[in-house]
Amino acid sequence: MMKRSNMLAAPLAALLALFSVAPAMAGPNELNVLTSYIGNWRGAGALVGDGKSEPFTCRLSVAKGNAEKINYTGRCSLVSANLSISGTIAFNDAAGQYEAAMSSNAGFTGLAIGRLQGQQISFDLKERDKDRSGSDVRIGSKILLANGDITVDFEVEFNDSGEVLRASVPFSQ
Numbered sequence: 001m002m003k004r005s006n007m008l009a010a011p012l013a014a015l016l017a018l019f020s021v022a023p024a025m026a027g028p029n030e031l032n033v034l035t036s037y038i039g040n041w042r043g044a045g046a047l048v049g050d051g052k053s054e055p056f057t058c059r060l061s062v063a064k065g066n067a068e069k070i071n072y073t074g075r076c077s078l079v080s081a082n083l084s085i086s087g088t089i090a091f092n093d094a095a096g097q098y099e100a101a102m103s104s105n106a107g108f109t110g111l112a113i114g115r116l117q118g119q120q121i122s123f124d125l126k127e128r129d130k131d132r133s134g135s136d137v138r139i140g141s142k143i144l145l146a147n148g149d150i151t152v153d154f155e156v157e158f159n160d161s162g163e164v165l166r167a168s169v170p171f172s173q
Helices: 004-016 030-034
Strands: 038-048 052-065 069-077 082-092 097-103 108-116 120-130 136-146 151-160 164-172
Touching: 030 069, 030 136, 052 120, 052 136, 052 164
Parallel strands: none
Antiparallel strands: 038 052, 038 164, 052 069, 069 082, 082 097, 097 108, 108 120, 120 136, 136 151, 151 164
16 A cells, blocks of 8 residues: 555645646636735645544745746645645636646646636546555545635545545645
């Protein structure tokens, strides 16, 4: 079975990474929502599962990108590993939706469509992967941009054992 730090890599990548998307032409409202998150963020959480808990800390930097995009880079530190991510978030006018892309040093890449509800944008990423032994793993991550705050929730489920690892990371500036 994968080590806990390796199991955390994919969902944390989803947390820290927002990715390259198609050219966007966001209107003033969409761009204002995105640029309101520019700055340096810090968060902490614990990876919980199988009766154990492993604390970790994260940093996230959000900057203005090309056109109507914001770029982000982040890093989470666990006892036994470091995870880095990078990506972009943009509003795609042609599709009428927010899009987030990411990549990580753990080999995880993804694209998530953002759902706008009032002043909140949530990105749900669901992936399937294999652990080191070749067993199926389900990875889920939700990134919530709401009221000037960033929160990332994620979980990893190992299908062969049924073990589930969860974490929630609230970020603040």
